[in-house]
Every structure is written in structure tokens, then in C-alpha cells.
Amino acid sequence: MSTRFPPSSAAVAQAPGLKRRQRPFVGRLRGGALPYILGGDHAITYPVMLAYEGAKPITLVQFDAHIDYRDDALGVRYGHGNVMRRCRELPWVEKIISIGIRSSRTRKVDFDDNQAAGNVIIPAWDIHKMSNDELAAMLPQGKDVYISFDIDGMDPSIAPGTGTPEVGGLGYEQARFILERLCAKNKIVGFDLVELNPFLDPCQITALLASQMMVDVAGFLYHD
Ligand SMILES: [Mn+2]
Numbered sequence: 001m002s003t004r005f006p007p008s009s010a011a012v013a014q015a016p017g018l019k020r021r022q023r024p025f026v027g028r029l030r031g032g033a034l035p036y037i038l039g040g041d042h043a044i045t046y047p048v049m050l051a052y053e054g055a056k057p058i059t060l061v062q063f064d065a066h067i068d069y070r071d072d073a074l075g076v077r078y079g080h081g082n083v084m085r086r087c088r089e090l091p092w093v094e095k096i097i098s099i100g101i102r103s104s105r106t107r108k109v110d111f112d113d114n115q116a117a118g119n120v121i122i123p124a125w126d127i128h129k130m131s132n133d134e135l136a137a138m139l140p141q142g143k144d145v146y147i148s149f150d151i152d153g154m155d156p157s158i159a160p161g162t163g164t165p166e167v168g169g170l171g172y173e174q175a176r177f178i179l180e181r182l183c184a185k186n187k188i189v190g191f192d193l194v195e196l197n198p199f200l201d202p203c204q205i206t207a208l209l210a211s212q213m214m215v216d217v218a219g220f221l222y223h224d
Contacts, residue, residue, distance in 0.1 A: 063153035161201025183220035
């Protein structure tokens with residue numbers, strides 16, 4: 001597989017709606033703001049990443065049950081199933097580290113393409129067996145990190161309110177530890193938490209978890 005690096009203007013030309021979604025971020029990034037995004041469809045990460053053009057190389061840390069690396073899903077190239085592949089095609093995204101991956105529906109060709117592009121996958125079943133020190137050694141250090149958190153990275157017992165739940169996901173303490181380490185050892189340049197669907201969350205426990213993790217990250221970043 002060859003990793004293609006189309007200029008963002010080319011990507012925007014293929015999907016004009018992305019330009020409209022990207023625009024609000026650019027000026028705010030230049031002002032030093034930290035994007036903090038709630039969703040909704042994971043496809044939002046790509047137009048957000050477009051706004052980092054000209055920034056330092058970014059390590060994109062994805063929490064997810066799925067690698068989201070299909071080039072084309074029934075004609076869709078800018079949906080939530082393609083989003084990490086589209087982001088990796090941007091020259092300023094130097095690597096994707098995917099945490100909590102476990103979907104049995106991942107196609108081998110997409111996995112192979114993901115690995116050929118130099119990305120790192122840390123499956124959920126490895127995380128369940130690792131010590132905190134072993135896990136910490138696999139996380140980036142000294143990087144500009146953007147965190148994209150698909151709530152289905154979490155176990156559906158505590159995060160059922162999402163469209164494609166997968167058993168065997170992360171617990172809250174595991175995710176909190178990883179988030180804390182990412183924030184402590186890197187410069188966080190943006191954060192999104194996506195794929196929470198309130199219509200699938202009747203007890204609102206997914207929203208409770210998501211809101212707690214967003215507050216946690218803010219605390220890790222802005223504590224004295
Ligand atoms: Mn997912």
C-alpha cells in the first residue's frame with residue numbers, strides 16, 4: 001500500500017462540506033485555543049485535523065474498538081469508517097496510535113494498510129493483560145498529541161450508548177490512566193470525544209462516563 005498525501009485543498013475539493021466545518025477552527029487554533037469537541041459522528045475528526053495544516057507533526061491517539069481505516073465503504077470515503085485513514089493521509093499527521101481495538105469485523109486489507117503506514121495498534125486484550133508500566137512504555141512522549149476518543153473504545157457495560165458497541169473494551173480506570181499519561185508526557189493540541197448517541201443511552205450512563213472523562217482531561221491539562 002502506498003500512503004498518499006493529498007494536499008488538504010484536494011481533500012476539500014472532494015468533499016466541499018468539509019471546508020465549511022473546518023473554517024471555525026482555523027482562526028481559533030492560531031489564537032492558541034485547544035479544540036475540545038463533542039460528538040456525534042466520528043467523521044468530524046477529519047475536518048478538525050485539516051485545520052492543523054502548517055502545525056508541528058501530530059501524533060493522533062485514537063481510542064476506539066475499530067481502526068476506522070477503510071479507504072472506501074460502499075462509496076463513502078469521508079465517513080466514520082474511513083476517518084483515521086483520511087487523517088493519516090495528511091502530511092502533518094505522522095502516526096496514529098489506536099488504543100482498545102478489538103472488532104472482529106476488521107478487514108485484513110485495512111489492518112495491513114494501517115500497519116504499512118507505520119501506525120501502532122494496542123488491542124484491548126493486550127491492555128487487559130499489561131501492567132501500567134508496560135502500557136505507559138507504549139504511549140508517546142514529547143509529542144504534539146491530538147486525542148480522538150470514540151466512546152466505543154470503552155466496554156459496553158459502562159458505555160452502551162453508541163452505534164457499534166463491542167464487548168471486551170476498556171474500563172474507566174484503564175482509560176483514565178492512559179489519558180493521564182498522555183497529558184503528562186506530551187503537548188495535547190486537541191481532544192474530541194465522539195460516537196455517543198443519546199438515543200441509545202436510556203440510563204445516561206454513557207453520558208455520565210463521557211462527561212467525567214472530559215472533565216478528567218481538562219483537569220490533567222490545567223491543574224496547578
Ligand atoms: Mn468505533
